[in-house]
Amino acid sequence: MQHFKLIMVCVVAGVTAASEPKWEHGLSFFGGFKYPEGFTHTDYVNPNAPKGGKVVRATGTFNQFTPFIAKGVGAPGVSVIGSMSLYDSLMWPSGDEVGVYYGNLAEHIAVADDATQVRMKLRPEAHWHDGVPVTAADIKFTFEHIKANAVPGVKAAYASLKKVEAVNEREVLFTYHYPVNLNAMMALGKVAMMPEHYWRDRDSSKTSIEPPLSSGPYRVGKFEMGKYIEFERVPDYWGRHIGLHRGRHNLDIMRYEVYRDATVQREALLKGLLDVFYEPSAAQWAKGYDLARERSSTLIQQKREVSTYVGIVSALAFNLSKARFQDVRVREALTLAFDFDWMNRVLDYNVYEKPESYFHGSFLAATGLPSVDELELLEPFRDRLPPRVFLQPPFNESPIERLNSREALIRAQALLEEAGWVLRDTRLTNAAGDGFAIEFLVNTPSHQRLLLPYVDRLERLGIATKIRLVESAQYINLRRKNRGDGVFGSLGISYPPSQEVPAYFSSRSLGAGNFAKLSSPVVDVLSEKVVGATTRRDLIAACHALDRVLYWQFYYIPVRALEGLWMVLWDKYGRPEKQSRSSWGFSDSWWWDPEKADRIVMEPKSL
Numbered sequence: 001m002q003h004f005k006l007i008m009v010c011v012v013a014g015v016t017a018a019s020e021p022k023w024e025h026g027l028s029f030f031g032g033f034k035y036p037e038g039f040t041h042t043d044y045v046n047p048n049a050p051k052g053g054k055v056v057r058a059t060g061t062f063n064q065f066t067p068f069i070a071k072g073v074g075a076p077g078v079s080v081i082g083s084m085s086l087y088d089s090l091m092w093p094s095g096d097e098v099g100v101y102y103g104n105l106a107e108h109i110a111v112a113d114d115a116t117q118v119r120m121k122l123r124p125e126a127h128w129h130d131g132v133p134v135t136a137a138d139i140k141f142t143f144e145h146i147k148a149n150a151v152p153g154v155k156a157a158y159a160s161l162k163k164v165e166a167v168n169e170r171e172v173l174f175t176y177h178y179p180v181n182l183n184a185m186m187a188l189g190k191v192a193m194m195p196e197h198y199w200r201d202r203d204s205s206k207t208s209i210e211p212p213l214s215s216g217p218y219r220v221g222k223f224e225m226g227k228y229i230e231f232e233r234v235p236d237y238w239g240r241h242i243g244l245h246r247g248r249h250n251l252d253i254m255r256y257e258v259y260r261d262a263t264v265q266r267e268a269l270l271k272g273l274l275d276v277f278y279e280p281s282a283a284q285w286a287k288g289y290d291l292a293r294e295r296s297s298t299l300i301q302q303k304r305e306v307s308t309y310v311g312i313v314s315a316l317a318f319n320l321s322k323a324r325f326q327d328v329r330v331r332e333a334l335t336l337a338f339d340f341d342w343m344n345r346v347l348d349y350n351v352y353e354k355p356e357s358y359f360h361g362s363f364l365a366a367t368g369l370p371s372v373d374e375l376e377l378l379e380p381f382r383d384r385l386p387p388r389v390f391l392q393p394p395f396n397e398s399p400i401e402r403l404n405s406r407e408a409l410i411r412a413q414a415l416l417e418e419a420g421w422v423l424r425d426t427r428l429t430n431a432a433g434d435g436f437a438i439e440f441l442v443n444t445p446s447h448q449r450l451l452l453p454y455v456d457r458l459e460r461l462g463i464a465t466k467i468r469l470v471e472s473a474q475y476i477n478l479r480r481k482n483r484g485d486g487v488f489g490s491l492g493i494s495y496p497p498s499q500e501v502p503a504y505f506s507s508r509s510l511g512a513g514n515f516a517k518l519s520s521p522v523v524d525v526l527s528e529k530v531v532g533a534t535t536r537r538d539l540i541a542a543c544h545a546l547d548r549v550l551y552w553q554f555y556y557i558p559v560r561a562l563e564g565l566w567m568v569l570w571d572k573y574g575r576p577e578k579q580s581r582s583s584w585g586f587s588d589s590w591w592w593d594p595e596k597a598d599r600i601v602m603e604p605k606s607l
Contacts, residue, residue, distance in 0.1 A: 053592020091189025
């Protein structure tokens with residue numbers, strides 16, 4: 001007999017006893033909701049925003065539409081992780097609250113007292129673009145599809161989910177293998193729900209170039225695979241009147257143009273071929289737009305804060321499935337050779353913060369020595385962990401961070417010698433005479449540029465290096481084949497942390513998310529502790545403990561802390577007075593301003 005929170009009666013595997021449970025209209029990690037049930041709109045939109053206009057932005061290449069699968073390269077918009085266009089999700093995060101998700105497809109939600117079950121009631125008005133209602137069968141099908149066909153990182157994110165049951169047409173019951181925290185339950189609301197009746201006669205394990213049936217505020221319009229795609233607004237979108245959506249999805253057309261290089265994207269923006277560009281280069285952000293802004297007052301640079309994610313937006317990882325990177329002394333040496341301070345000062349105009357945690361920018365970052373709560377988690381693994389996990393603070397408080405550039409290289413060389421790698425005639429070799437070599441696999445010139453000074457320092461240690469720059473599709477295929485010794489990836493973590501943690505760090509996740517090929521029993525346990533934390537105190541202890549272990553085992557070289565998005569755009573749009581602190585403020589709640597657009601339409605040609 002299963003009790004649900006805020007219920008005076010019990011629910012048994014979807015069968016309700018004397019009366020219905022008291023449903024909530026969302027999930028709140030720390031308790032409480034800013035917006036009551038039935039709220040008309042959020043504070044960070046203009047509920048009367050006009051509809052119309054378009055936005056053109058860049059995307060990487062794509063060649064198929066089937067959501068989640070490991071084959072092919074998916075088109076933008078096939079997921080609702082970070083945006084909502086083609087598909088709806090069960091829930092959607094609040095843009096001005098931390099750890100709060102409101103029901104979207106799910107009108108009401110009930111959580112079991114023992115945190116092993118979640119029950120959701122779907123909105124009766126929700127329907128697919130062909131008019132068929134969204135039902136519990138669709139939800140069940142989607143998670144079965146994820147379990148069978150999704151990329152490994154997505155599979156790992158939902159590994160704790162035991163089963164999904166359609167209680168009736170409008171109610172669905174999620175059961176976990178073990179108790180999980182509310183953030184793990186919130187992960188149920190982060191992915192696109194797929195129509196079972198559409199996929200019934202199609203193979204959802206295969207790539208498809210057929211525009212999919214969806215339910216969201218946009219549908220696929222014109223497109224040419226690998227070149228461009230347009231999403232057109234659905235005027236009679238089922239959710240347009242509920243509080244989550246009113247004042248959003250205002251643009252008639254969202255067009256994505258395929259550009260394979262940031263330099264080309266930047267030039268396309270300056271020529272007026274793109275409306276917005278997210279600048280990846282600190283040097284370009286600091287100096288690259290001076291002339292353009294002198295010639296046009298309508299080119300805007302704006303940093304968008306990202307409040308729903310924390311951590312590391314860019315990290316360098318070495319392939320831990322290869323023997324030479326499995327020695328922690330080697331990984332520490334490679335980390336010491338990376339001179340963040342020099343690169344930030346010389347290459348990046350000191351615009352970046354030095355990463356201070358895998359939960360950078362939050363109270364979940366470990367500082368000082370382990371607390372009593374952290375020690376309780378770490379003690380069972382004392383014999384498997386470096387003593388420094390217990391005796392020294394991590395990150396910028398650690399002794400190795402105080403070494404200057406020369407001292408760091410000397411220490412790195414000593415560590416390599418301890419690990420059996422000796423410098424002979426300018427070449428680092430082991431006892432068998434094998435040379436130490438690293439092939440960096442990158443798909444952007446910005447990463448190539450970042451590696452050049454690092455490669456110089458590695459070669460001073462006797463390490464032979466090669467930087468291999470490939471286009472996006474080839475990069476994805478090479479990574480699936482486990483090629484590349486050193487690769488860049490993102491470790492951005494939702495705030496509070498959710499299923500991204502096991503997707504990045506769990507040994508069960510060996511796909512794109514776990515780009516280090518990390519497999520550690522200690523990290524596995526601590527990752528599950530993070531996801532399973534049910535109180536603020538437990539969450540802090542688990543995150544701090546994991547933070548220390550990741551740092552002192554040198555699994556990654558943190559390169560860029562998650563600070564926000566550097567957005568450069570033409571001033572064609574109106575925006576709400578109060579902006580969402582989340583990443584989907586543009587173009588999610590902005591609108592087309594014809595007067596502004598007419599004023600600048602000719603200006604890009606003069607640039």
